[in-house]
Amino acid sequence: MQIKARAKINWALNVLGSRTDGYHHLDMLNQRLTLADDVFLSPAHAIELEVRGNKDVPDNHSNLAWQAASMLKRRFDVSEGVNIRLHKRIPPGAGLAGGSADAAAVLLGLNRLWGLGLALHELREFGKGLGADIPYCLAGGFARVGGIGEIITPLTNAPELRLVLIKPRGALSTRIVFECYNGLATTEPADIPGLNQALSLGAYKELYVYARNQLQPAAVSLCPEVHEAIRDLQANGAVFAQMTGSGSLVYGVFEDDGMAQMAYQKLSLCWHTCLLTRTAGA
Incomplete structure (x- = not known):
């Protein structure tokens, strides 16, 4: 099976x-x-x-x-x-x-x-x-x-998008990331209804207005490469980039398959783990 x-x-x-x-x-x-x-x-x-x-x-x-x-x-x-x-x-x-x-x-x-x-x-x-x-x-x-x-x-209207993933070397402990989060000032939360609407409408350049990962500042303080990966994705055409979960992987959203492919080919030379994938509709 x-x-x-x-x-x-x-x-x-x-x-x-x-x-x-x-x-x-x-x-x-x-x-x-x-x-x-x-x-x-x-x-x-x-x-x-x-x-x-x-x-x-x-x-x-x-x-x-x-x-x-x-x-x-x-x-x-x-x-x-x-x-x-x-x-x-x-x-x-x-x-x-x-x-x-x-x-x-x-x-x-x-x-x-x-x-x-x-x-x-x-x-x-x-x-x-x-x-x-x-x-x-x-x-x-x-x-x-x-x-x-x-x-x-x-939820319905799942977006189907091309992503480039970058993972810095080493793993972040979920427990330690949460402990670090507890010691930092709370960041603004994500507006999930607004985010869902932006994704449904294809307004991907508005994702920075609505999307947040409140663990990201804690992860960056523990692993500065998280911020570097976000910066590299943005510099190579990502309309949005953010860490997932407690890290350390970062994903970048690309509106164009060609741009995603070019970014992947370039960034895979710089980062130990770089992957090209898509979001799934179901």
């Missing part, structure tokens, strides 16, 4: 407050990308995990894909195992929810492979216990996402 595990970006990320369990209440506008890992599932006697394409991704129980399989196996007392083979294309530690997307794909696949018969809302509830991005990765699409990531409101 093969499943696509798609990356996501945040068009908006507002931090509404912290919780006693260490999570934060968020208000986000998320969209899937065509960039995806391939997840292959096949019957086995135990849980087995193979990772190809990125040596920095663990192939043991610390991987969310392994944890997702282990959780379902224990919860439903499943006797058989599964071989999970991940072909990684989504950079880890980037804010693209690559690990969560892999875990969501495993939950969806094992629900079928093991005949568990779980509804999507049940899979989301199980996924929430593993990672805050997993409920959205199970739902996908273009959506407003609230709570710690479990409240998902699908």
Whole structure:
């Protein structure tokens, strides 16, 4: 069985407050990308995990894909195992929810492979216990996402745009980025209704008016290359550039496929990780 595990970006990320369990209440506008890992599932006697394409991704129980399989196996007392083979294309530690997307794909696949018969809302509830991005990765699409990531409101008129992605070397710890955010002055939040309207109307040059990632200043203070990546995307024709998630990856929006291709070819010479992709309509 093969499943696509798609990356996501945040068009908006507002931090509404912290919780006693260490999570934060968020208000986000998320969209899937065509960039995806391939997840292959096949019957086995135990849980087995193979990772190809990125040596920095663990192939043991610390991987969310392994944890997702282990959780379902224990919860439903499943006797058989599964071989999970991940072909990684989504950079880890980037804010693209690559690990969560892999875990969501495993939950969806094992629900079928093991005949568990779980509804999507049940899979989301199980996924929430593993990672805050997993409920959205199970739902996908273009959506407003609230709570710690479990409240998902699908939206229509998803924009389909060409993006260039840049990831500085090294990963940013989500926990440390939030700790740094807590010590900084609060930035102006994103106007999500205005942002949604601008995206729907194709008013991409107005995105700077409405879009915000409130974690971006904290990430820049920890990794100045985030700002450099934004600057390089803007200098090469991006009509909008912003960090996704808790970083460190930055995306640039291009109205013209040719401009995106030229920017990608130039920037891939300067940055260790540079990717060309699109937003996905569903």
